[in-house]
Amino acid sequence: MFAERVLSGMRPTGSLHLGHYHGVLKNWIRLQNEYECLFFVADWHALTTHYDSPHAIAEHVWNMVIDWLAAGVNPANATLFIQSRVPEHAELHLLLSMMTPLGWLERIPTYKDQQEKLVDRDLATYGFLGYPLLQSADILIYRANRVPVGEDQVPHIEFTREIARRFNHLYGREPGFEEKARLAVKKLGSKKARLYDELRTRYQQEGDAEALEAGKALINEAQNLSMADRERLFGYLEGSGKMILPEPEALLTAASRMPGLDGQKMSKSYHNTIGLxxxxxxxxxxxxxxxxxxxxxxxxxxxxxxxxxxxxxxxxxxxxxxxxxxxxxxxxxxxxxxxxxxxxxxxxxxxxxxxxxxxxxxxEDPTLVRNLVADGCEKARELAQETLRDVREAMGLSYG
Missing domain, CATH: 1.10.240.10 (Tyrosyl-Transfer RNA Synthetase)
Incomplete structure (x- = not known):
């Protein structure tokens, strides 16, 4: 099973205010003590709506990271990095785009919402249509299984789950998968193997979600399984194959109660903020x-x-x-x-x-934050490269 890993990011569109602190950063500070956390500057995402003013994005990147540190995000407990410094995000986005149905992108609620709200911007671009898939790549490249989001972002996590499911279904079948999975079942011991088969049948034939959870718990508790056998058993249980990209869960965060100076929600667009x-x-x-x-x-x-x-x-x-x-x-x-x-x-x-x-x-010393982020980018890249190796291999793109 993959590590309990949290991923979250923010677009660098200006100085952060107390609404960001109460709505997002306080939650990050709590999570960094409970999970392995990766927090990133989503500079490519900022380009989806501000592609005509990239210089402004560059100005905001470092200030935003300082705001995070000021709020209490601890680089000893969390990995802080910049999206565009980890090019594996882009490669996974490209590879996933080959198998993503167009209709899946067009039906995401925020696609039409944003177009209606941001009428002053030309959003009839490939980048804007595809940004939910880039979001999915951000999550899946780290095999993050916990993503803190508000209620309005839950459809994006569901979309990412569907992408992971489709990828695993298309590319997760290694040669002789069925036979290797049956051998892995035997390693559970006769009593647990019978229970596994019963839970697998209940899930696949009746869609029993409780049976699926019980099956996953059974695999997690098994002591004598290799990582490869564990993954085969997860895939065989769900009826897919080897689980290359795990499906993330939404960690629902409460809506920020932080009001603006005029009683509306605190937002830069309302000019009613207090900076962090x-x-x-x-x-x-x-x-x-x-x-x-x-x-x-x-x-x-x-x-x-x-x-x-x-x-x-x-x-x-x-x-x-x-x-x-x-x-x-x-x-x-x-x-x-x-x-x-x-x-x-x-x-x-x-x-x-x-x-x-x-x-x-x-x-006082901007090199401190640049060095800190450089270290974070290096750590993030190592994780991303590991995932991409598995993805390339599954898709037959490892030409050895």
């Missing part, structure tokens, strides 16, 4: 000038926190006692809006303080 490493005086100014409940025209007018963007920040940053103080003070006009905003200012600055400290060495 924004200067303290700028943060103070932005929060102090945030809009509040329109009903509070004068200091003596009572307000309603539910209609105030500042209250959304209290929901993220304040404890119950502070929220109670805000609600009571706002509804009775006992406190003014500037008083209400102060705990938010204090909390945001407190959150950013360690970020500034972690970022400082990399800001």
């Amino acid at each position: 490493r924004e200067a303290a005086d700028s943060v103070v100014k932005k929060i102090r000038t945030m809009p509040t409940d329109p009903a509070r025209v004068r200091r003596t007018d009572p307000g309603n926190p539910d209609k105030c963007p500042v209250w959304q920040f209290h929901l993220v940053y304040s404890d119950d006692a502070t929220r109670q103080w805000v609600r009571e003070g706002c509804t009775t006009a006992g406190i003014g809006c500037l008083e209400c905003k102060q705990p938010v200012i204090d909390a945001v600055l407190e959150e950013q303080k360690p970020m500034h400290e972690r970022a400082r060495p990399y800001e």
Whole structure:
């Protein structure tokens, strides 16, 4: 069985803000302590929508990695790399494109959604149509079996699973596979071999998903199997062949609750963000000038926190006692809006303080982050080359 490996990436389209921290980076920081993690700068993906301004992408790459480090991503626990520095992504994308039905790409929900949203961009390109397949190649090249995504990205993971399944079905049959698989079954011992056959039949004839999981657990528990026999048994169980590319699972992440300065979702396109490493005086100014409940025209007018963007920040940053103080003070006009905003200012600055400290060495010496990423690219390439060797061999492209 393959290692428990997490893969996630971000497009370098500008400085990261607190929405990225609460929506993605906090999750990465948790995952890096639980799994083998690879986090990458998706610069090729940025080209799918910004191919006409690549210079902007180049400017954002290094800053984004510093933002990751500032947030607490630890290069001792995770591999950080740049997609385009691992050309194996592109080769696997090309090879997978030979067997991917066009209709599979056109039916992905985000394909039409993005075209409707980004009307100012020409997205009638091969790169944009094929970006979900490049995403699949990103995942499959590392045989990553855990991919943290939001609800809207689940169809991309399902698409990747279908690609892996189709690849394994087309190319996973080694010569004499059936015979080698039967010999591997015998190595389980007579009692477990009978159980394996029963579970395999239940899954393949009745589609019993529980039987499939039980069969996988049985293989994982077997002590005396070689890696090749283990893979044969997984493939034989599922009715495919040798499992060259494992099917990834979506690790669902909760939607970010981070609001913007105007009460909408925090987003660069709304111009309502607070940067991850924004200067303290700028943060103070932005929060102090945030809009509040329109009903509070004068200091003596009572307000309603539910209609105030500042209250959304209290929901993220304040404890119950502070929220109670805000609600009571706002509804009775006992406190003014500037008083209400102060705990938010204090909390945001407190959150950013360690970020500034972690970022400082990399800001002062840019070679540190470049060396760190170079090491990550080397590690990522080793893993990618190993997968590609197996892929080429399966497709008959290893001309020895």
